[in-house]
């Protein structure tokens with residue numbers, strides 16, 4: 001499946017128990033020798049009986065992560081297509097908490113991504129003093145970032161233009177910068193006007209992807225918090241557009257976008 005070109009293998013672990021180890025995930029994610037994906041998504045029965053499903057996410061390098069926005073929309077389409085539920089509002093447990101998915105009449109999915117946090121220890125991000133923008137030394141340059149957690153950690157860097165070499169070099173260096181002990185997703189945000197941004201995301205554990213849902217949420221809330229953006233923003237990613245809404249402190253982020261199935265198959269491990 002894919003959400004704007006951010007691609008996934010989605011596995012039904014409700015009908016049958018499934019376990020993948022790190023080596024198997026890395027092997028399957030190989031685009032030449034495996035199936036190829038940015039993330040592996042496992043759909044499991046919930047631990048909490050009040051929830052509908054549990055959703056686990058692994059980056060292509062085999063590490064388990066807290067959140068995946070594009071994956072969440074594919075997850076909703078998957079459980080409906082597979083008739084694992086017939087609900088249009090689906091409550092899901094993730095590694096980081098709860099998430100609510102709403103399937104719209106046109107097939108798009110709105111995800112309630114929860115409240116963002118700008119508290120450095122929530123990413124985690126190591127600081128001496130709490131500020132709103134931080135300057136970091138990366139690849140012999142000083143760059144400014146807004147750190148934000150939307151369940152998973154993001155560093156949002158405002159740029160005047162989006163250049164391939166800059167995204168690759170700064171993205172790679174910042175992803176594993178020493179001040180992010182769990183590494184970080186790096187968003188390069190170009191502001192077009194108060195309700196539109198262009199965004200490229202160098203994802204932790206993957207590299208640059210065509211789109212990143214949590215990255216779009218992080219960029220938009222960082223832009224709103226800094227006073228650069230209004231509360232409804234369209235994020236133009238290389239793979240397509242996402243609508244992001246955030247009404248400010250105390251409110252959840254709402255993300256709306258498409259989800260697509262590409263093919264179905266069986267994996268022999």
Ligand SMILES: N[C@@H](CCC[C@H](N)C(=O)O)C(=O)O
Pocket residue numbers: 006038039059065066067068069070071152153185203204205206209211212213214215
């Ligand atoms: N592609 C995702 C984010 C997946 C997880 C991320 N790489 C991380 O390590 O936190 C999205 O659409 O949000």
